[in-house]
Structure formats: C-alpha cells, structure tokens
Amino acid sequence: xxxxxxxxxxxxxxxxxxxxxxxxxxxxxxxxxxxxxxxxxxxxxxxxxxxxxxxxxxxxxxxxxxxxxxxxxxxxxxxxxxxxxxxxxxxxxxxxxxxxxxxxxxxxxxxxxxxxxxxxxxxxxxxxxxxxxxxxxxxxxxxxxxxxxxxxxxxxxxxxxxxxxxxxxxxxxxxxxxxxxxxxxxxxxxxxxxxxxxxxxxxxxxxxxxxxxxxxxxxxxxxxxxxxxxxxxxxxxxxxxxxxxxxxxxxxxxxxxxxxxxxxxxxxxxxxxxxxxxxxxxxxxxxxxxxxxxxxxxxxxxxxxxxxxxxxxxxxx
Amino acid sequence: xxxxxxxxxxxxxxxxxxxxxxxxxxxxxxxxxxxxxxxxxxxxxxxxxxxxxxxxxxxxxxxxxxxxxxxxxxxxxxxxxxxxxxxxxxxxxxxxxxxxxxxxxxxxxxxxxxxxxxxxxxxxxxxxxxxxxxxxxxxxxxxxxxxxxxxxxxxxxxxxxxxxxxxxxxxxxxxxxxxxxxxxxxxxxxxxxxxxxxxxxxxxxxxxxxxxxxxxxxxxxxxxxxxxxxxxxxxxxxxxxxxxxxxxxxxxxxxxxxxxxxxxxxxxxxxxxxxxxxxxxxxxxxxxxxxxxxxxxxxxxxxxxxxxx
Numbered sequence: 197x198x199x200x201x202x203x204x205x206x207x208x209x210x211x212x213x214x215x216x217x218x219x220x221x222x223x224x225x226x227x228x229x230x231x232x233x234x235x236x237x238x239x240x241x242x243x244x245x246x247x248x249x250x251x252x253x254x255x256x257x258x259x260x261x262x263x264x265x266x267x268x269x270x271x272x273x274x275x276x277x278x279x280x281x282x283x284x285x286x287x288x289x290x291x292x293x294x295x296x297x298x299x300x301x302x303x304x305x306x307x308x309x310x311x312x313x314x315x316x317x318x319x320x321x322x323x324x325x326x327x328x329x330x331x332x333x334x335x336x337x338x339x340x341x342x343x344x345x346x347x348x349x350x351x352x353x354x355x356x357x358x359x360x361x362x363x364x365x366x367x368x369x370x371x372x373x374x375x376x377x378x379x380x381x382x383x384x385x386x387x388x389x390x391x392x393x394x395x396x397x398x399x400x401x402x403x404x405x406x407x408x409x410x411x412x413x414x415x416x417x418x419x420x421x422x423x424x425x426x427x428x429x430x431x432x433x434x435x436x437x438x439x440x441x442x443x444x445x446x447x448x449x450x451x452x453x454x455x456x457x458x459x460x461x462x463x464x465x466x467x468x469x470x471x472x473x474x475x476x477x478x479x480x481x482x483x484x485x486x487x488x489x490x491x492x493x494x495x496x497x498x499x500x501x502x503x504x505x506x507x508x509x510x511x512x513x
Numbered sequence: 514x515x516x517x518x519x520x521x522x523x524x525x526x527x528x529x530x531x532x533x534x535x536x537x538x539x540x541x542x543x544x545x546x547x548x549x550x551x552x553x554x555x556x557x558x559x560x561x562x563x564x565x566x567x568x569x570x571x572x573x574x575x576x577x578x579x580x581x582x583x584x585x586x587x588x589x590x591x592x593x594x595x596x597x598x599x600x601x602x603x604x605x606x607x608x609x610x611x612x613x614x615x616x617x618x619x620x621x622x623x624x625x626x627x628x629x630x631x632x633x634x635x636x637x638x639x640x641x642x643x644x645x646x647x648x649x650x651x652x653x654x655x656x657x658x659x660x661x662x663x664x665x666x667x668x669x670x671x672x673x674x675x676x677x678x679x680x681x682x683x684x685x686x687x688x689x690x691x692x693x694x695x696x697x698x699x700x701x702x703x704x705x706x707x708x709x710x711x712x713x714x715x716x717x718x719x720x721x722x723x724x725x726x727x728x729x730x731x732x733x734x735x736x737x738x739x740x741x742x743x744x745x746x747x748x749x750x751x752x753x754x755x756x757x758x759x760x761x762x763x764x765x766x767x768x769x770x771x772x773x774x775x776x777x778x779x780x781x782x783x784x785x786x787x788x789x790x791x792x793x794x795x796x797x798x799x800x801x802x803x804x805x806x807x808x809x810x811x812x813x814x815x816x817x818x819x820x821x822x
C-alpha cells in the first residue's frame with residue numbers, strides 16, 4: 197500500500213466513526229429547505245443565506261463544487277443549473293474560500309463541450325480556468341475501509357482528494373435504476389472515466405446502490421446543495437420531464453439531505469436502497485433531521501415515477 | 514474472404530498538403546504540450562496513454578514524425594504491463610482498453626514483440642458478459658443464456674461489460690493486424706466484435722455508449738460513438754446501415770464538439786457518405802485527443818485514413 201492510500205484509508209476510517217452507519221445516538225442533522233421559484237438573480241442572495249444558516253467555516257479552505265453534468269440539453273432539466281453553481285461559487289468566495297468547480301460526466305466524453313452547451317461558460321466568468329474535468333485528472337488509488345460493494349479500492353482524482361470541502365451540487369431527479377439521483381449518487385461523477393471508462397461500469401458491476409454507499413463512506417460529511425428549482429421526474433435521469441419543485445435543499449449530512457429530497461418528491465426514502473444502506477432507519481428518520489426553512493408539507497410535490505419504481509411512492513404527509 | 518476497407522469518395526480527395534500545411538498550427542498545438550517524459554497529457558499535467566497515442570497517430574496521419582518521437586515511444590514502451598496490456602496512466606495498475614490504441618500504432622514503432630503481446634492481450638480479453646464464467650453463472654442463477662457467444666466486444670476496464678468505444682478501437686486495431694498478416698483468429702474476433710456492435714445499435718440507427726434500451730425505454734445515440742461504430746464497421750454491407758448514415762449526417766451538421774465532428778467525418782468517409790457542403794472543422798479543440806482527431810479526420814478526407822490504410 198502506498199503512503200497516500202494509507203493516509204486516505206485511515207482518514208476515511210476515522211470519518212466513518214461519526215458517520216450515519218454507526219448506531220450510536222446522534223444529534224439531528226441540520227437540513228435547510230429554501231424556496232427558490234426560478235433561476236433568477238435572487239439565487240445569489242438565497243445562496244449566501246443558506247451558507248450562513250449552516251455556519252460553514254471555510255476561510256482559507258479549498259472548496260470544490262461538484263455539479264451534475266450529463267447531457268447537451270440546455271433547455272432541459274438534466275444538468276445542475278449554472279446560475280446556481282455560480283451563486284455558490286460567489287457565496288463561498290465571500291466566506292474566504294478558494295473555490296474550484298469539477299465534474300466527470302458518466303456518459304459523454306467532451307466535458308467542456310458539455311459544460312459549454314449547458315451554459316457554464318456563459319454564466320460563470322473564467323469558467324475554463326476554474327474547472328477540472330475529473331475524468332482526466334491525476335489519480336491515486338484509495339482503499340475503501342469497510343466496503344459494502346464488491347470494490348475494495350477506487351482510483352480517485354486529486355482535485356477531490358486534496359479538497360478541504362467537497363460540495364455535491366446535484367439535480368433533484370428520478371433515476372430509472374436507483375429511484376432518485378441526489379447528492380450521494382452525484383458522487384459517481386468523481387470516479388474517473390479516464391481510468392474506468394464511459395460509463396463507469398465498474399460501479400454497476402460492484403452494485404450501484406452499494407457503490408453509492410462506498411463513495412459516501414469516503415466523504416461522509418461533504419456538503420450537499422440539491423438543485424430542486426426545476427428537477428426532473430418520470431424516466432430520469434436523462435429522458436424525464438422538467439419538474440418545477442421550487443426548492444434548494446442543503447446540509448452537511450448527505451443521507452439526511454437526500455432523504456429530505458425524497459420526501460419532497462413523495463418518494464419513501466427507506467425504500468431507496470442506497471439510503472437505507474447508508475443511513476439505516478435512524479439516519480433517514482425524520483425525527484433525526486432538524487429541518488429549517490420551509491416545512492415539508494408546504495413544498496412536497498409529486499414527482500412522477502415510471503411503472504417499475506412505483507413501489508417507492510410515499511404517501512403525502 | 515478478404516476483409517474489406519472503406520474508401521473515401523474521389524470527389525473528397527484533395528491535395529493532402531493543403532490543409533495540413535496551412536493548418537500547421539494544429540500539430541504545433543499538440544507538440545506544444547508534450548511532457549518532458551515524452552508522453553502527452555489530455556490538457557495539462559501528467560502523461561496518459563490515450564493522448565500520447567493520439568498525438569502519435571496525428572503525426573502519422575500528417576506523414577511527419579513527432580519532433581520527440583523517440584521519447585514518446587520510449588514512454589509508451591516502458592508503460593507496457595507484464596500481461597502485455599497498457600494502463601491508462603502510470604499510477605494505475607490495471608491494463609485496460611487503451612491497449613487497443615497502442616496496437617493501432619505500427620509494429621515497427623512500438624517494437625514487433627511489444628505489439629504482438631498487445632494484440633494477444635486484445636485477443637484474450639472480452640466483456641464479462643461473454644466470459645464462460647459469467648455465462649455459466651447466468652444459466653445457473655437465472656436459467657437463461659445471455660447474449661450469444663458470437664457477440665464479443667471489449668470492456669473499458671477489466672471485469673466489466675463490453676461497450677461501444679473500446680470495441681470499435683479493438684476492431685480497428687485487429688483489422689490493421691489482419692491486413693498485415695491475415696489469420697482465422699483475428700478474423701473470427703473481428704466478426705464477433707462487429708456483431709456485438711450491430712447488436713448494440715439504437716432504435717434511431719446510431720450508437721451511444723452501448724445501451725440501446727433501459728427498462729424498456731429506447732435510449733438516444735451520440736455523435737462520437739455513431740462515428741466510431743461506422744468507422745469500425747467499414748467494409749460491411751452499407752444496405753444494413755442506411756438509418757445509421759442518415760442519423761450520422763444529421764449529427765454531423767449539428768456540430769456539438771470537435772471530437773464528435775471528427776469521429777463522424779471518419780465514420781461517414783468510410784462509406785462515402787459525407788454530406789455535400791459539410792462544414793469544415795470549426796469547433797474548439799479542448800484536449801490533445803480532440804486536436805489529434807481533427808488532424809486525423811482532415812488527413813482521411815484527403816485520402817489517408819490512419820485507421821484504415
């Protein structure tokens with residue numbers, strides 16, 4: 197084992213001591229649900245308020261924003277909206293952080309072409325200098341301390357491994373294999389296509405849900421900001437329909453963030469396998485989530501599910 | 514039966530020097546980012562196998578040697594693994610799909626013995642779904658035989674399923690070997706891999722990464738993989754590919770990426786299907802691979818296809 201592998205593996209093990217798979221008593225996770233009806237200039241102020249609510253201490257720290265870039269369809273709701281990413285960039289900078297943007301799409305190889313088509317070059321000044329294609333970044337092999345998938349290690353990009361805070365900026369979407377793709381599934385994008393290919397099929401063979409949990413175990417307390425302003429329902433994550441939900445969901449416990457998103461989408465989180473695996477009953481239980489901002493009742497909206505996923509439906513609160 | 518090649522249409526044959534000489538800046542862009550160790554990065558940073566091979570192929574296409582050709586080939590040679598394959602970069606321990614790229618280089622460039630071992634690695638590797646162990650497991654667990662043994666593509670990473678891009682590159686590499694020295698082993702594997710490609714064609718006539726349907730829903734094709742598949746299928750009956758040509762021509766006029774445009778041009782050229790009045794390359798090349806592909810496609814349009822000649 198290389199020294200770096202050892203250090204990262206050790207850090208992840210330490211991180212796991214406090215992660216959601218541990219049955220020890222826990223304090224409620226703080227999750228904010230903020231109403232945001234449109235991609236407008238208001239988002240910039242909203243994002244500043246979200247970071248203030250969560251009291252993030254990032255002065256002098258390296259923050260990596262990881263959006264979800266999937267397809268060349270700027271008019272659809274496939275990708276995390278560039279205005280939300282720009283708002284986060286500015287808000288983290290105002291807190292004194294050094295901020296980069298990074299992503300490694302799972303199917304399409306032209307990441308910068310994809311970002312261009314999605315409006316990132318237009319909306320984020322100097323985007324190309326801020327951006328790292330995680331598919332083509334330098335990599336190191338990282339041992340998984342307690343794998344639940346068939347993987348025992350993964351090559352991961354240095355940009356993410358060397359960051360002080362990873363911010364998963366997912367899109368609120370249904371997913372035809374996993375039920376929902378949110379902040380945890382978004383971490384598939386940190387697995388380098390330059391090593392594993394397009395798609396990152398090694399994660400599928402190791403078990404999709406289990407691989408999500410293993411990636412989460414390496415970054416158990418990354419910050420999550422889910423773009424639910426306009427999400428996607430139906431046959432997501434690519435061929436679904438835009439679904440305006442008008443919310444941004446954030447927090448430093450990705451399991452609790454994703455469970456909250458599921459409730460907003462009227463999906464029962466305990467029936468989403470990777471959430472049940474990562475959080476257990478306690479981790480996704482609403483009593484263990486301290487929700488601020490909008491109430492669930494006021495923002496939940498029915499995301500249509502394809503026939504194969506209808507068993508995930510949650511009764512309206 | 515001889516394994517046919519695709520050929521460019523006579524009306525597309527121009528003086529090979531026109532674009533490559535006047536657009537010498539393209540090759541200069543590639544040369545300008547070569548690393549001191551002889552390899553190339555995708556954009557900047559450490560050397561990777563894929564951009565290194567594409568940089569060398571671009572120079573071959575332009576019929577000129579890379580200025581530090583010897584160092585580049587030495588970097589590649591030193592990266593070969595004990596199993597005969599290549600890893601994507603030095604910090605990775607597993608031989609992968611990039612072995613097909615190295616096998617596209619002339620044997621005299623990488624060394625005949627190294628090249629033979631690369632080809633043997635390709636012949637020995639296949640997608641997990643066509644491996645005997647997996648097929649046996651599927652029969653035992655699910656009581657059904659997975660796709661037939663006559664479909665055999667290549668995976669991106671060992672121990673996973675076959676996909677379109679690595680299969681296309683494997684076919685192109687083995688075809689070059691076959692044309693140099695025909696053998697039944699090579700021919701059989703090329704045929705199986707081409708059958709795999711045809712089995713993965715999407716309902717719209719093109720190809721995506723290699724999954725035409727998910728949960729019963731048709732998935733859409735991509736420009737890059739559609740171009741790659743047409744190039745890898747060069748020489749097969751064009752009557753079977755009319756829908757593919759129409760889709761590729763539509764993609765070609767949309768021009769969303771330099772890499773996509775180059776692969777489409779290469780694929781359509783193999784069947785003399787480049788639409789009249791097709792635009793020249795006008796998309797930004799974001800990586801060494803995109804730039805090299807642009808050079809390679811330009812040379813192919815002018816009569817020298819480094820993948821097929």
